[in-house]
Amino acid sequence: xxxxxxxxxxxxxxxxxxxxxxxxxxxxxxxxxxxxxxxxxxxxxxxxxxxxxxxxxxxxxxxxxxxxxxxxxxxxxxxxxxxxxxxxxxxxxxxxxxxxxxxxxxxxxxxx
Amino acid sequence: xxxxxxxxxxxxxxxxxxxxxxxxxxxxxxxxxxxxxxxxxxxxxxxxxxxxxxxxxxxxxxxxxxxxxxxxxxxxxxxxxxxxxxxxxxxxxxxxxxxxxxxxxxxxxxxxxxxxxx
Numbered sequence: 001x002x003x004x005x006x007x008x009x010x011x012x013x014x015x016x017x018x019x020x021x022x023x024x025x026x027x028x029x030x031x032x033x034x035x036x037x038x039x040x041x042x043x044x045x046x047x048x049x050x051x052x053x054x055x056x057x058x059x060x061x062x063x064x065x066x067x068x069x070x071x072x073x074x075x076x077x078x079x080x081x082x083x084x085x086x087x088x089x090x091x092x093x094x095x096x097x098x099x100x101x102x103x104x105x106x107x108x109x110x111x112x
Numbered sequence: 113x114x115x116x117x118x119x120x121x122x123x124x125x126x127x128x129x130x131x132x133x134x135x136x137x138x139x140x141x142x143x144x145x146x147x148x149x150x151x152x153x154x155x156x157x158x159x160x161x162x163x164x165x166x167x168x169x170x171x172x173x174x175x176x177x178x179x180x181x182x183x184x185x186x187x188x189x190x191x192x193x194x195x196x197x198x199x200x201x202x203x204x205x206x207x208x209x210x211x212x213x214x215x216x217x218x219x220x221x222x223x224x225x226x227x228x229x230x
Binding site: 004040041042043044045048058059090092097098100101103104105106 | 162
């Protein structure tokens with residue numbers, strides 16, 4: 001079974017802090033994704049990566065950056081957390097672009 | 113731009129009965145992919161069913177089946193013999209054909225919360 005893990009289930013940070021969210025997948029997938037999930041808005045893509053060190057902006061990249069130094073690991077970085085970044089963050093991976101995306105359990109981030 | 117609409121924020125069904133969740137989408141493409149994902153409370157999002165637009169046959173996965181109406185751009189999910197474990201948020205998603213570009217993005221609906229009444 002594909003396993004996608006995220007570093008924390010719940011995280012509380014203060015405004016202005018730098019926040020790191022980590023995602024690891026164990027299936028040697030090429031593609032990895034970071035989504036933000038808010039009620040009534042579904043999932044919105046923040047960034048995705050189709051190879052090591054490669055990244056593409058999604059719909060809402062402002063205020064976020066990403067890092068993919070190793071194939072299995074994809075990090076989301078909030079350079080200076082703000083209250084409007086309070087949300088559920090989901091990581092996913094897939095082998096080919098058209099393939100099923102496998103999701104991690106999510107990180108519920110609260111920025112105070 | 114492609115859009116996905118789930119018009120039912122919440123649905124409820126009696127255990128063992130059948131329920132249909134609606135999804136419509138907008139695209140000018142003829143070949144694409146459609147998905148239903150399930151997100152149980154406090155648990156991971158998982159794929160329920162997937163449909164390739166070039167396939168006329170509706171996809172089926174055990175108690176889950178879709179009614180894919182390409183001309184109407186409709187992709188509804190039918191759950192038969194509903195069980196308590198089916199309670200979850202259900203998301204419909206669309207993906208462009210692979211040949212279009214390097215954009216691997218799924219376009220998501222807002223979700224439908226399914227409540228199962230015992």
